[in-house]
Amino acid sequence: MENSPTPESSSGTPEPSTVSSPPMTRRQFLTYTGVGVGGLVVGGAVGAVLTRVFSSGQTQVLTTYPQVQVAHLSDLQPGKPIAFDYPLKGQSSYLIKLGKPAIDGVGPAGDVVAFSTICVHMGCPLAGHYQDAHKVLGPCPCHLSTYDLSLGGMPVTGAATENLPQIELSVDGSGNIFAKGVWGVIYGFENNLQPGTAVKS
């Protein structure tokens, strides 16, 4: 899908560059830095990678989350996931209109959400395992974790003990849906923003 010019946010969530007061919550901090708990432990190394760096292939390493159009409201059918990668290629995610209000849901009914489809337990793929009757993703084919997408990706069965990473979304006045951040740490990464190739923004 082609990307659009920078949209007007309708979510009310401040843009990263304007967040200075009040102090960030832990969730906001993780969103704007893309750094997980593991990353905080190695703060020195993370600080180094968050400086402006370019690979030999002239691909810019992400230092903040890009704003990327993933769909339009008219593209969505209730219970039918749309797959996309964010913020890096291979970081697979689902955009879903749940048909019921959800935590951090967007759109007129507050029922449009997006989540990583990489299980936080040990990284098995969750794509293809959405159950619309219960608004859950899972059970994971490896150890049966199931996540409630209306409740911020909270695990409800299986081995996982952490929420599934949720993609922060916004919708502009024309109905374009944008990914603009991630709450939580995608399995296999200390920093959601690298290593890897950024999706086109």
Ligand code: FES
């Ligand atoms: S990898 Fe999904 S439950 Fe273990």
